[in-house]
Amino acid sequence: MAKRDYSFYPGCSSQKGASASNCTTSINAICDVLKIQLNEIPDWNCCSASIGYAGGGELPRLTLSARNLALSEQHNPGQDVVATCAACWLATRETTERLAHDDQLFTETKIALKEAGLTLQNKTPVRHFVEVLIEDVGYDALKAAVKKPLTGIKIASYVGCQTNRPFGIAGESFENPLYLDKLTEAMGATALKDYDKKVACCGGALAFSEPEKSQDLIKDILQAAYDVGADMIVTPCPVCQMNVEVYQGLINQRHGTNFNMPVVYYSTLMAVAYGKSASESGLDGQVIRAKQLDALAGR
Amino acid sequence: MSNPNQTIPGQYRGNFLREVEANVEEGEWVKMCMQCGVCAGSCPLGPYWDYPPQQIFMMIRAGKREEVLSSTSMWMCTSCYNCMVRCPRELPITHIMHGLATYAKRIGKAPQTPITPRFAQKFWDNLTVTGRVNELKLGLALYFINGIGEGIQTAMKMQDIGLGMLKTKRMSPFEILGGHGIKDKAGFRAMLKKAEEIELAKIAKNQVAGV
Structure with a gap:
């Protein structure tokens, strides 16, 4: 099988020693199996996510993503831009669409880019890594690569917000997207289709500045997973993963609950099913260990 | 020269809707709101907003400048995009809320609390x-x-x-x-300095032209 090449925008949280470094580890593991080549955009910068707006106006924010698109055109020509982080994908795709639809913004952005010695055509499709998996590789091929089916593991698919709205994965609904259920089932696990917090918000960046309000949202996301008998929550989003995993102790203190629910990336789940080791799968990045996956990866 | 960011734009002649349209990201969409309230009912932190987006849109049209710009509302946006995908008029509500927040901050109206x-x-x-x-x-x-x-x-x-x-x-x-x-x-x-310069120049131009 020939390798598929993509221009990769990893994002700040994916870096070594950052909060979603375990996501990167597991993405690399499944790319190895699926012959996907991610070519990092050289010298990429932050997209300003969805909280930069207090300091950065519309044009400076769009210019941030435009710089990444320009670098991608220059260094990885002809390759689709692919992001694994929901916010990175959203900001970059939003930029490419806004600039395509607004000539004035596009002209102004190009003037700003010139200061960094860059030019922009703005013709590159911006895609989420999940789209590469389900559109370019396909569910059948994803399933065919399974070495250790995740039989009997019950999974609540937590899609969250920004992988789902406002763009979402093509062909999926905003209210009940099914791709994550299909992915987990392709790995041999049981998708709990009655999980009713699939597209609920975890508070996003406001988990930092409005912790108690956000933790109330997270509590409901966790409780719903227990209600349907989940062994673990699976998510594609770095902010969702961190928020839903790391605040369980504080929520337990405040609400007298007893949550201890593993929250793993879909890519970690897939890496284990593809026979990768615990460390290759990013399992040692779990603050709350996913014991069933640890056992399977160690076998 | 006074900083255009800090100047109260008197030339809008009390027309806050025009001020928003000229200076707030995607502000030209505000008048399209038909007051159905789906945004208000879709917001994860809805109970904590001073005014939900639906009400903010009506207040902008009603010229409630101080109340809108100094409210905590827009700062409760988690950027979940629920309101935006559900809006029957397809207003980019999330972007308008970010834009209102940016503008409020820029002209010194953003509240000290929340943080x-x-x-x-x-x-x-x-x-x-x-x-x-x-x-x-x-x-x-x-x-x-x-x-x-x-x-x-x-x-x-x-x-x-x-x-x-x-x-x-x-x-x-x-x-x-x-x-x-x-x-x-x-x-x-x-690059960022230039982008900011261009944006501030546009705002200053709006002030002079009384857009």
Whole structure:
């Protein structure tokens, strides 16, 4: 099988020693199996996510993503831009669409880019890594690569917000997207289709500045997973993963609950099913260990 | 010369809708709201908004300038995009809320509490130093946002979380020394400076022309 090449925008949280470094580890593991080549955009910068707006106006924010698109055109020509982080994908795709639809913004952005010695055509499709998996590789091929089916593991698919709205994965609904259920089932696990917090918000960046309000949202996301008998929550989003995993102790203190629910990336789940080791799968990045996956990866 | 950011734009002649249309990201959409209330019912932090988006849109049309710009409402937006995908008129509500927040902050109307306006500013300041977010410095800046005393309390409360992130190598103490960053910092800063200049010039032009 020939390798598929993509221009990769990893994002700040994916870096070594950052909060979603375990996501990167597991993405690399499944790319190895699926012959996907991610070519990092050289010298990429932050997209300003969805909280930069207090300091950065519309044009400076769009210019941030435009710089990444320009670098991608220059260094990885002809390759689709692919992001694994929901916010990175959203900001970059939003930029490419806004600039395509607004000539004035596009002209102004190009003037700003010139200061960094860059030019922009703005013709590159911006895609989420999940789209590469389900559109370019396909569910059948994803399933065919399974070495250790995740039989009997019950999974609540937590899609969250920004992988789902406002763009979402093509062909999926905003209210009940099914791709994550299909992915987990392709790995041999049981998708709990009655999980009713699939597209609920975890508070996003406001988990930092409005912790108690956000933790109330997270509590409901966790409780719903227990209600349907989940062994673990699976998510594609770095902010969702961190928020839903790391605040369980504080929520337990405040609400007298007893949550201890593993929250793993879909890519970690897939890496284990593809026979990768615990460390290759990013399992040692779990603050709350996913014991069933640890056992399977160690076998 | 007075800073156009801080000038009260008198030339709108009390027409706050026109002011929003001229200066707020996607502001030209505000008049399209038909007051159905789906946005208000779709917001995860809806109960905490002074006024939900539906009401904000009507208040803009009613000229409630002070009430809108100094409200905590827009700062409760989690950027979940629920309102935006459900709006039957397809208003880019999330972007308008961000735009209102940017404008309120720019003209000095953003509230001191909650801390989101200050946190969001710190996020921007953080990312523009090296071109990438330094999570450790951002976290510490947040803990100490209300001073040393509260910062130490917060740090104590959060120590289990910090330890969990350290143990799993999802946080690195070495980031305090500088950490990750881009190479072309000079080009990056010049680019952002130019983008800001262009944007401020547009706002100044709106003020003079009385758009």
